[in-house]
Amino acid sequence: MALSNLSIDGKRLLADLYKLREFGTYKTGVHRPTYSKVDMESRHWLAERMREAGLTPEIDGVGNVIGRGTGDGPRVLLGSHTETQPYAGWLDGALGVMYGLEVARAVGHGVDVVSWADEEGHYSSFPGSRSFVGLFSEADIDAGRNKYEGISMREALASAGLAGLPRIGFEPGRYRGYLEAHIEQGDTLESTGEKIGIVTSIVGIWAFRITFEGVQNHAGTTRMAIRRDAGLAAAKLVTAIDALFPTICAERTVWTVGRITLDPGAGSIIPGGAEVIFQIRDADPAVLQRMAAALEGLVAEADTGPCRAVLHDVSRSTPSLMDPGFQDALERAAERYAPGQHQRMPSGAGHDAQWLARVMPAAMVFVPSIGGISHHWSEDTSDADIVLGCQVMAAAVAEILDR
């Protein structure tokens, strides 16, 4: 059938990506925090591109931008997100949304396109896709707070002009499934010389906060022997994790201390408080459980020292399996356009697809990241790889709509 021979327009795709990068350009990357002025400008720009592509765009009450087509027949939903991490890359998220738009234009019908709000978690954990699948309540919005600046999600939505808008929910039976393209954000494809990654599962992420309570005091007059230094306790825990975890992890387990904060954080004051932001990722729930238990042990041990140490659960996401049929379709498309240059692989990063997978078949396709870099302004992918990935996705979508 004609669909399986369709070609995307690589130049048009790249032009759209370059244009989107202009919203919040930082060096060769982008600073486009969720609900910021420039983020909202980019959402309205995207809605206009959807309209030009023959879709009916809508920005909903949580900031999702959804472009829906009319007419009967089979239909898929394609998308990702358009806001960025602070001072981060131009393709993380943007690539998947622009692929969706280009595939919609190339296929001509049967494709809805979406940009999920706040996948990068400035205010909450996947509020856009969770809202769509019915797992993000008004109370969750009330609880949302910007993790860098502290303003509430309600305030931010109001400032962005989104207060009171309806939230668009999942319409049962409308879609055969959801597909999301993304940069790999690691160096697996690059190091093997491959061009396409077909995602088998999305890791679970278990996030924690560890707090330490000591006694704030003067850094000159308090003898070492009587100090209860919360900052030192925090540094020792981080060092202890680094010593223990490699001995108990699985092959692809990763863990990260993303932030250490000392209170009050002045040179001449012994810190009375400290906080460590920590996370563990693995595709196997049993591994996550084992690592979390080890962390509990280390924090309990720290708690026997001069400072009180407490482990707080922030979130525990379940690893998510991608649809086997969609994986097969993506593999056939990859073999056609990049023969022998594709592999199946888990995703070490969380993606909106893990929430969509709860209500419909879902799949993801990866393209190479130069140097494996992401969440940094220098993140990049070659133009040729960008265009190839979109062509593979278009062919897979054509097959799925064809069935």
Add this chain to the structure above:
Amino acid sequence: MALSNLSIDGKRLLADLYKLREFGTYKTGVHRPTYSKVDMESRHWLAERMREAGLTPEIDGVGNVIGRGTGDGPRVLLGSHTETQPYAGWLDGALGVMYGLEVARAVGHGVDVVSWADEEGHYSSFPGSRSFVGLFSEADIDAGRNKYEGISMREALASAGLAGLPRIGFEPGRYRGYLEAHIEQGDTLESTGEKIGIVTSIVGIWAFRITFEGVQNHAGTTRMAIRRDAGLAAAKLVTAIDALFPTICAERTVWTVGRITLDPGAGSIIPGGAEVIFQIRDADPAVLQRMAAALEGLVAEADTGPCRAVLHDVSRSTPSLMDPGFQDALERAAERYAPGQHQRMPSGAGHDAQWLARVMPAAMVFVPSIGGISHHWSEDTSDADIVLGCQVMAAAVAEILDR
């Protein structure tokens, strides 16, 4: 002579201290950052109290508040500072300034009173007392920057209404010397049941910044083996200092990591940069030199790891000896009002007296800190100890003026 029998008015002293606490009250402490609105209000209030005490007050171009008396005869300068550390105690600094005012009132002549600007170092290192002794240039003002908020000292001075005002300098021959009272900020007096500390020397403080440069990357997709995690490198250095320093320090050496900052500091990003704020204090320059050399070794060792580690000197102050004759006068006064309840001791904290000691005899007297707590809002000293300390200081000043 009459002077040596003078009595201070304890109720008046306490009433002034309580009143001063109202500028920026935080719980039972005070938040009164240098040049803030509330800090400037307190300086103008202080100037009015000086005027009532028969002194001629002046606020100078760096924020020092100086009240000077008229007439001939011997003269001493008494003071300390009135701004506070963030959310800190009500007596740190305030006590010494109010002692000065009360002693000036009790003695009636021969006492000038001063509140040095920014002893707590919000913008620079002792700008007030260094300006007075001629060791703080216009270029130093240009370089000053708020360490919490980043605004420049010039901007802050302008906002405080101080731009363009003359700076008052030391007038050779005017003073027999400088005396400063302060809370001990440690638990030595309390633990021995003593009431008065006579300071023998002020420690040297050597301050450092250690920076780490790794590679910022995604916390889910970057394998552990290829990470260059600047936050982990920082935590390991802090832990290594804690292991090594107790084996090479002197009896009263102290060292402190006051702040650890990870860049960018988000849960899902491997930190590409980190900064550790560190300081060492001792009264012996040789000990400071030994500890600094050990730190250099640890940083050099860290630099051989996956991240670049660099040691930056921030400042190196010289330990400062207090005047022996003034110490003797304070001891005689202490023995009279608190017989057997005083001791000579070094100061682990830096004080403006260390700068005044460069141009005239200088001395310090300490009163007990409850629980040894300072640089925290719960810092306190009993009313009886506050009044006793002022009486001792007044008697010593009387003897010094009498000579």
